[in-house]
Amino acid sequence: MDPECSQLLPALCSVLADPRQPVTDDTCLEKLLDWFKTITEAGSSLLLLQENPCLLGLLCHVLKPQDLSPRVLAFSLRLAGMLAAQEDCFQYLQQGELLPRLFGEAGPLGGAAWTAPSVRSGWIQGLRSLAHHPSALCFLADCGAVDTIFSLQGDSSLFVASAAGQLLVHVLGLSLQGPAEGHPGLQTGDWPVCAQKIVSHIEESLRSAATPQITQALNVLTTTFGHCHNPWTQVLWVRLSPLVARLLEKDPVPAAHSLVDLLLSVARSPVLSSSSCGLWETLAQTLSHLSPTQAGPLALGILKLQECPQALRAQAFAVLLQPLTCVLEATAQAPGLLDSWDGTGGASVTVDTLLASKAACVGLLCRTLAHLELLQPLPQRPSPWPQAPLLGATVTILRLCSGSATPTSDAGGHLCAFLVGCVRVQRAALDFLGMLSRGTGPRELVTQVFAVLLEYLTSPDSSPTVLKKAFQATLRWLQSSPETPGCSDLDPHAQLFLRELLPVLPKRLCSPCWEVRDSGLEFLTQMIGRWGGQAGFRRALLASEVPELTEQLLRDPESYVRASAVAAMGQLSSQGLRVTPASPEHPGGQQKSLLAELLHILSTDSEGFPRRAVMHVFTQWLRDGHADVAADTERFVARVLQVASQDLDWEVRAQGLELALVFLEQTLGRPSSHCPYAVTPPVAAPPGPLAQALRPLCRVQLFEFAFRALFDCDRPVAQKSCDLLLFLRAQTASYSGPQGSGSVPEVASVEAALQRWQAGDQGQPLGYLEPEVVVAVLRSMDLEGLRGALAESSDRVEKSPQSLLQDMLATVGALGEDEADCY
Template structure:
């Protein structure tokens, strides 16, 4: 610790110890703790306390004060734990019974402040910090901390309760550290006192009839087996496994989710995966005993295990498939197929859960669909992926939800009533249907998928989110079927489907709900991006009113919709597809009208999203050589930067620099290859000078210099990168560099200085090539780039300044409080 900080510490400790001195900011105390932790890790904590006795005095005052604020008390407890993490410092604090007073039963546990969760949390965090060495093990027992932790496991604060369980697991690991013999635990006397106390509590909790106590014990075990992979964990499990086994005999199983978490944690541990324990047998038993909803997460975890008996993984896979098998059985016509989902049939308990209520049915189906969606891309499925049956089951689920199913069984009829209009299940099923597009399917199944998707897209009952999911699933299936055919064109099976999509899109583009209009525009944009060059798609699109409707939405009252309309029209225009439906044979008929309209949005739209979308479209147009931009690039750029230079949205300015970078790359041409056999030939100075003049005429230079000092860091960084690139490309011309002392640079330098100081400054105007190069070399662009690359708190925040700020804040608040009277 430096001398200046040591000089400031006594005053700060006095402020913290005085309850009349307000400490306003918890963040400052957190920073102070972080600093002390850093110092303690780098130096001797004992020496630190001996050289700064005010710290010990602060901790001692914590014991005596009855009116210390909760935040300072919590801070002191955590600070004491940081120092006591080193064993010699722990013993030094123990000599004056300071540790026992802070963490013992006579300490803050008996103070009124103990009712504040932050104090209880600080007490636990302090003990977590000091529980690092053998001396701390016996201390935890002697001071009564272990017993207090047992009670805090049921704390009303979830943070405190969770921290208590974590600390118990840490204390158990500390007490058994280095004891690797599997025979540990053959007799109670073999266990250290701290471990005996904790294990005894766990045994008592596991025998309890109260589910919360069972849950608490299981959480400690789960944390222990997740953190510790030592042989002593086998001995611990051998002692406690009979009690956990007894839980599986109860109906229902108490704390079932916690039991599943424990077994999964053990299965992931190399200690148990390679041992001869009966873990796999218990997992088999647990999967068969849990309710369908409880078994799902455990089954998913088992299916993801790489080291696991095949029979167990197959059983877990069947558990995940059973809800879909029930759906298939309910949708089948009597007598129904005899073999569903590769032999998997729905169990009676599964059917009971599905038919119990809408909430239980929806919960089970959504869980099953989500879990199967996670397994679908994995390569180590226990048996072949049942693509076709799962597709049938997913489509049946969607039909049950929208009422289009015609079930002939009583179960199917009940499911129609339970799932009718269930948005939650519809969203989950559409997500899974999109995931299933990555598999294979017969043409008949693909046609069934198309039919169901069209039902949802056409239905007036489909909610906005369901419609969005339906659009996304439709796009995925169209893309997959095209790729499967080995062509960029839509597959022959998809062509009629695409033709039926346009009337749906037209209807959705006119929806009174803005989310629906937005989703339809996004879908139109993606379709055009993928198939805008294909004749069949172009003909169907131009024969519809979709382009004209999308153009009308450029003036939509909702900003998100206007932004999506800009993106859609930009994509249509790039493909020459935004002609009116009356003139489909003239794809460029209305193209000349789009650029002014987008420029109007850029200059006058009150929301940032549409303006950002316009800039993204302009950048794509310039990069791709769009016809209207290519006619006169300089005029286009000058018009854009006249507007963008005044925009207050930093993302618009950032996109403006992206546009400037594309223009710069085009006027400069490709850079010389650094691996070429012959040295690159420098471009003539006339050519470079003309490039710089062009950049000045289109206002790119003034925009880049101005944004170099932008208050938004990403903008300034992008500008710096752009100017560095420009300087690197103009560097070979020594005649342009020779103007470094040009008198014209003085005015430019003054303007840049004003901009850097946040002042308006004079516009740069048109700059000569020599002046531009001189300014580029005059600026310390590398230094600015390094500064901008630093984090947002790169300004010095030393421990000294932190201490000074806390002292100054306390003094200011004290003066303000006095003025009130």
């Protein structure tokens, strides 16, 4: 510890020990603990105590009967545990019976401060730090701390209860690191006292009739088997698995969620999954005993396992498919379509759940669809994958929700009554339907998919969120649609669907709900980007009102919609799909300049989203050689950079640097690498041509824009500028222009201006710069050093320990004004 800190520490300990002093906030105490942790990890805790007896005095003082702040007491408990983590310091503290008085029954446990959750949490965290050596285990057993931890598992504070369970796992693992490590056959009766006590408590809890106690025991075991993969875990599971299996005999199964977590944790353990401990049989029994809602997560977890008996996988998949089987049978659509996977015999239970209530029906279907959606892309998904039945079931569910299905049974009628208009199920079904687009299906089913999607997109009853999901699913199915052989166009079925959809899109773009307008524009933008060059799509789009309506939405009152309209118009213009009909305002069909309109948005829009969208469009236009840009590229770049440099949104300024980099690459004819600031080998180039190539960059004042951005208050902007200038410097490494004395004053003037900019005075512009001056300035700057400084996290700029101590003392007036370092 620094001498300056050692001098300040006694005063701080006095302040903390004084109940009359206003206690500093928790953040400062956390930083203080972090500092002590750094010291103890780097050196001796015992030496720290011996050189700073005020710390020991603070720990002793907090035990005196007084009205001490709970946060100071919690801080002291954590500090004591941190110091006692080293065994020699633990023995030193034990000599004065300090640890039993802090963590035993004679300590805070019996005081009024124990009612504060922060004190109970500090007590647990202190023991968690302390328990790192054999002496600590004996201490825990002797002082009664383990029993207190048991009681804290049911604490009213969830944070305290969770921490208590984690501490039990830690103590159990520490107890068995030595004795049982290499002896998996060791009887649990021969285990250390702490381990025996914890295991006995778990057994007692599993036998309990109280669900909370069962839950606590299962949670401890779940964490244990999830984190400990030592041989002794096999002995523990062999001993406890009969008690776990006995839970299945109760109706209903208690703590089912925690039981599922435990069994999956055991199944993922490399020690237990490869042993013959009856695990797979227990999993099979659990699947058949849990309700359909409870069994779904277990079935999904089993199917995600890399190694699992095939019979168990089939049973798990059948559990997932059973609700959809019931839906198909209830609507008389190919009864038994999923029977090849149904080996559970639980159909009646599933039907009962689906028909029990609307909440039960909706919950089960949403979980089922979500689980199958997670399973579908996995390589270990069941094979063969029942693509066609799943498509049929999902389409049926969507029709039940829209009211277009015609149930032919009482069960189907109940399902229809429960599901009609249910947004939750509609969203889940549309998500899963989009995922199913990765596979193929019979033509008639694919036709049904497009029909139900069109139904949702045209229905006035579809909510904004459902419409968004329908747009997303539609795009995925169109993207998966097979192309016509020998042609890059969509297949006839998809083209027919588009012809039916495009007349609907204008209605969505005119919706009074801004979320609907926004979703429609996003869908349109993605469609143009994917099929804008295909003849069938172009004809259908140009025959619709969509381009004109999209342009009108550039002036929408909602900023999100304006941003989406900008993106869509950028795509329409790039593909030559922007058409404005003849009118008195536009005789002969003459269009207003979209470039001018987007520049107006960039200059005047009050929201950042549309301005960012404009910058993205402009950058893409420049990259693609858009006609409006190519007509006068320098003027375009100069105008955009001038506006972007004054924007208050850092993302707009950063995108301006991206546009500048594209222009720089095109001007020099040398594309940057994936890492723009990587130093590339110098390319030999005659001085004259390179100087000529740099002049357009000077004329558009790209360097002034980049130099200002280099000292931007927003780090991402400064980093991007640094990358750009490093790339440019690498490209000009071989340049050796005329070295006349006349250029020296100009270089010095620019360097002086940059120093003023770095200091915060950016009022005076640089003006036009000659290429020789730019190259000289770039070579004189320490861009690598600046890049390194920008790459460092802002977390490194933190208070020194001395400053932290001074500020904590200054807040209570324990320092003179000239000694404080508050900020």
